[in-house]
Amino acid sequence: MATSRRLARWLPALAAPAAYALHQSYLPASQSSSTCQHSQLDKLITREHVQELESQGFVVIPAAVQQVLGHAALERARRDASSCHFGKSSNRGQTVRDDVVCWISASDDSPGEGLVSCGALLRGAAAALERHGYRGSRHHRVPLLLQLSRFEPGGRGYGRHLDCNFQSAFELGISSWLRAAGSRARVLTAMVYLNDPDWAGRDGGQLRIFHGPQWDGSRWRDHTDVFPAGGTLVIFKSPQVPHQVLPPRKVDRHALTCWIAGKVS
Ligand SMILES: O=C(O)CCC(=O)C(=O)O
Numbered sequence: 519m520a521t522s523r524r525l526a527r528w529l530p531a532l533a534a535p536a537a538y539a540l541h542q543s544y545l546p547a548s549q550s551s552s553t554c555q556h557s558q559l560d561k562l563i564t565r566e567h568v569q570e571l572e573s574q575g576f577v578v579i580p581a582a583v584q585q586v587l588g589h590a591a592l593e594r595a596r597r598d599a600s601s602c603h604f605g606k607s608s609n610r611g612q613t614v615r616d617d618v619v620c621w622i623s624a625s626d627d628s629p630g631e632g633l634v635s636c637g638a639l640l641r642g643a644a645a646a647l648e649r650h651g652y653r654g655s656r657h658h659r660v661p662l663l664l665q666l667s668r669f670e671p672g673g674r675g676y677g678r679h680l681d682c683n684f685q686s687a688f689e690l691g692i693s694s695w696l697r698a699a700g701s702r703a704r705v706l707t708a709m710v711y712l713n714d715p716d717w718a719g720r721d722g723g724q725l726r727i728f729h730g731p732q733w734d735g736s737r738w739r740d741h742t743d744v745f746p747a748g749g750t751l752v753i754f755k756s757p758q759v760p761h762q763v764l765p766p767r768k769v770d771r772h773a774l775t776c777w778i779a780g781k782v783s
């Protein structure tokens with residue numbers, strides 16, 4: 519009797535750390551942002567970029583790969599991307615999603631020199647933002663695995679979504695909710711496009727970022743379309759910025775994505 523009363527007293531105290539440990543075990547392997555610093559990216563990113571990200575939720579830096587790593591590196595990464603082995607993503611949910619993906623490991627050279635150098639650039643984004651005073655989130659963790667996605671012409675793109683899944687354990691069921699721990703921890707999405715640098719309007723495939731009403735000088739718009747031109751770097755706040763991918767029209771569309779975890783400030 520005394521034992522069961524003691525157990526009843528200790529059980530809640532034991533359950534909380536156990537639940538925390540279980541939750542942590544579902545987070546993707548990651549490193550602190552300071553271990554992923556990229557000195558050339560630190561020079562490209564400015565205080566103005568950081569202010570744009572803080573105020574409007576996203577920032578777009580055209581030709582970032584070319585400026586930091588050079589044109590040849592972008593071409594190497596494009597070649598590497600075209601020879602990856604892609605499969606359907608396990609994270610499909612209710613949203614239309616017609617891409618195929620391949621996971622690129624930061625601790626492995628096998629995806630090719632071009633992809634590895636673009637991955638290192640992306641993985642340096644959190645440290646570069648911190649260096650220039652970013653305050654939107656903190657305690658950044660950078661994953662070891664990056665997503666390479668391919669959208670093919672004729673598909674439906676990727677419907678409007680957030681990169682964080684905030685559905686409750688009741689809605690998802692406990693095991694899917696635990697598996698979504700990594701997605702809930704995301705605070706920043708950093709992406710580079712590995713396409714033709716001259717990607718144009720007729721090619722489709724825009725990333726449509728929804729930001730609420732903004733005056734663009736001639737009319738109110740609630741979204742901005744970003745062309746996935748090769749080398750463009752896009753960073754946005756994962757929990758707050760809904761976005762979608764319009765279907766590409768003629769050629770395959772490749773993007774390398776790094777989801778940075780942390781705490782929203
Ligand atoms: O490729 C893009 O532009 C965005 C892809 C995307 O939204 C995602 O993978 O979650």
Ligand SMILES: [Fe+2]
Pocket residue numbers: 679680681761
């Ligand atoms: Fe997304």
